[in-house]
Amino acid sequence: MDEIDNIGIEDEFLEEYLMVIVDEGPWYADIANYLVGNYLPKGVTHQQKKKLFSEIKYYFWDGLYIFGRCADRIIRRCDFFKESRDILEHCHNEPKGGHHGVQYIAKKVFDIGFYWPTIFKDVATYVKGRNTCQRTDFMGPFPSSKGNKYILVAVDYVSKWAEAQALQTNDARVVNYKSVGDDDVGAYLNHVGGRCDDVAEQEVKLMNSNSDRDELGDEVKAKFPDNLFHGMPPVPAWPVDINEDIPTQMVDMNLQKIQCESIFKNKELLKRCIGKKCLREGFQTRTSRSTKSRYEAVCVSKNCSWLLRAKAIKNSDGLFQVNKFVDVHTCSSTLLQPNHRQANKYVLGEYVADVLAEDYSRVYRGKEIVNDMNAQLNINISYHQAWRAKQYALLSLRGSKEDSFTKLSAYCYNLAKHNPGTVTHIKTDVDDRFEFLYVALGCSVRAFVNFCKPTLVVDGAHLKGEFKGTMLLAVTKDGQNQILPVAYGICKNECTDSWTWFFQKLRDCIGNMQELTIISDRSPSIATSVANIFPHAHHGICGVHLYFNIVSRFGKSKTVKGIFWEACRAYTVDAFDAAMDVMKKTKEPVWEYLKSINPETWSRAHFKGNRYNLMSSNSAESINALSRHARKVPILMLINFFRATMQQWWFQRRNFAGIKETTTILTPWADEIVKENKKSFSKWDVRMISDTKCEALAT
Numbered sequence: 001m002d003e004i005d006n007i008g009i010e011d012e013f014l015e016e017y018l019m020v021i022v023d024e025g026p027w028y029a030d031i032a033n034y035l036v037g038n039y040l041p042k043g044v045t046h047q048q049k050k051k052l053f054s055e056i057k058y059y060f061w062d063g064l065y066i067f068g069r070c071a072d073r074i075i076r077r078c079d080f081f082k083e084s085r086d087i088l089e090h091c092h093n094e095p096k097g098g099h100h101g102v103q104y105i106a107k108k109v110f111d112i113g114f115y116w117p118t119i120f121k122d123v124a125t126y127v128k129g130r131n132t133c134q135r136t137d138f139m140g141p142f143p144s145s146k147g148n149k150y151i152l153v154a155v156d157y158v159s160k161w162a163e164a165q166a167l168q169t170n171d172a173r174v175v176n177y178k179s180v181g182d183d184d185v186g187a188y189l190n191h192v193g194g195r196c197d198d199v200a201e202q203e204v205k206l207m208n209s210n211s212d213r214d215e216l217g218d219e220v221k222a223k224f225p226d227n228l229f230h231g232m233p234p235v236p237a238w239p240v241d242i243n244e245d246i247p248t249q250m251v252d253m254n255l256q257k258i259q260c261e262s263i264f265k266n267k268e269l270l271k272r273c274i275g276k277k278c279l280r281e282g283f284q285t286r287t288s289r290s291t292k293s294r295y296e297a298v299c300v301s302k303n304c305s306w307l308l309r310a311k312a313i314k315n316s317d318g319l320f321q322v323n324k325f326v327d328v329h330t331c332s333s334t335l336l337q338p339n340h341r342q343a344n345k346y347v348l349g350e351y352v353a354d355v356l357a358e359d360y361s362r363v364y365r366g367k368e369i370v371n372d373m374n375a376q377l378n379i380n381i382s383y384h385q386a387w388r389a390k391q392y393a394l395l396s397l398r399g400s401k402e403d404s405f406t407k408l409s410a411y412c413y414n415l416a417k418h419n420p421g422t423v424t425h426i427k428t429d430v431d432d433r434f435e436f437l438y439v440a441l442g443c444s445v446r447a448f449v450n451f452c453k454p455t456l457v458v459d460g461a462h463l464k465g466e467f468k469g470t471m472l473l474a475v476t477k478d479g480q481n482q483i484l485p486v487a488y489g490i491c492k493n494e495c496t497d498s499w500t501w502f503f504q505k506l507r508d509c510i511g512n513m514q515e516l517t518i519i520s521d522r523s524p525s526i527a528t529s530v531a532n533i534f535p536h537a538h539h540g541i542c543g544v545h546l547y548f549n550i551v552s553r554f555g556k557s558k559t560v561k562g563i564f565w566e567a568c569r570a571y572t573v574d575a576f577d578a579a580m581d582v583m584k585k586t587k588e589p590v591w592e593y594l595k596s597i598n599p600e601t602w603s604r605a606h607f608k609g610n611r612y613n614l615m616s617s618n619s620a621e622s623i624n625a626l627s628r629h630a631r632k633v634p635i636l637m638l639i640n641f642f643r644a645t646m647q648q649w650w651f652q653r654r655n656f657a658g659i660k661e662t663t664t665i666l667t668p669w670a671d672e673i674v675k676e677n678k679k680s681f682s683k684w685d686v687r688m689i690s691d692t693k694c695e696a697l698a699t
Contacts, residue, residue: 275342301331348389404634459620499529538609
């Protein structure tokens, strides 16, 4: 009885938590609260508040719902996660639905007017859990046959009909939604289903980022070959000799003039010439007769005298010649029609190509094309017509991505042949698919080795074309403080293998330079590759990258920024220690973070070599910004962009050096700095100590 009396009374019971409702609220709660009542959640950091304000401008509140303006400028209702399951059920299982893949089901959700941030992830999870959708599998690997090692097998859920297709690899990057057979049997390929979660997460990490492969498991490496350029045609062997120049400029799309006896390459070219003439002169035609050997077009207005007849030239491989052309209209010139019959992608693409050829970096949007065609040709076209015309124009100007890779070997051959000292390397995998490219122009290599400070700034930038990948870059600065790209390359992603191969080729060009300094960001793959290939070089990290790491961890502060750069740029160890002491007193967490990083990599006072005032990698970042549009085009145009840019720079710098008169051995930039310093220290008393040292005293 005493034991029972000594038992304390517990105020909490499990039953209290049995019916507790845990509701974190919708994902748009903070946005809705601010739109309705200008209410901000408590405890938000400066970065969270900045992110919230950047997102709010795309949303508005109307009645009981919140709506958002998506990337395609269409307003859709923002959906709560609890409703998403019902919406996916409707788009997947209803009579108008279907057992489709992630992209198509997400498109159906967008079409009915709903949106939430994790829609693609939720659709993938939903389809993964549908057993009826998991009717696909890979077989293999088998002995290679024309580059194919795997077989994709798909079974129709209704008819049990099986289809198979040979593929080069067995990963989801090759095929996410595959239509096989005449009945369009769809199968969503779940590349992580049925395997352990940690391997699946690593595969997703490898697919969606440029992560270092060294951090991934052996099973993932075996599953995903070390090549991002799947489906690319083989790179042909280097030719023994090439007499014709490889076309590298944009194609001239001007069409020839139509007149009697004119000869055209084929009937399609003749029709496009007629279409361009119709748009330019404001009339329309229709085809009255079209065979393999004859073509006849008349005006769309009845009883009009306009007529064109052409026939194929015998034994000429498709050439057509105009044998009758009446270029006179007897119809009313005031007859207007809203839709032009000749406004197809081929004809409109000629006008779009003229605009893009002047500046291929221009972002020519569909709405702009619609307005320009209306103003220039007085016709109305739809957005889809404008989009198709733009795609055709880009294909005409740039060529296909596959053709660009096919011509890569010939281009590199000609580049090295006509530019003495130029070094190019192309590396392919076991299936002869592109893997690495290295290019170093001879003029840049000679300038760096003989006339520039022994400093290199290296960095990588993502490609934005169909095959993705990463561009690697090594730049320096000349005596005029101008950026000089030394070498550049293209690889699968920014990893240790890529940088090691790049640095090996770079070392073959510049040799083992003494007191070489290499500046980069804090990428571990770069640090490892530099240590292996340039063991005697001094490797430093970019101060700007390090500062942004501090901002991301501890927030932005002008005081911390000033103290950090004072420590980073200090010339003596005493000045560095003084700045770090101030940092410790001001913000100790930042001080502890900086102490964990070797000061020899980011502090000028502790750096073993000579950084030559290069405290950041801004020179490489500037080249990345310069090539931001070129990184969207096929690989051949990207490489030619750097060649053309360097050609223009060398021409301008040679002319500048020829007309600029100098009175010293210094460059104009260095001479100007010396003159400014003389003005600042004109009152100092300088006393020589030796031939290379002196003492300066303020008077």
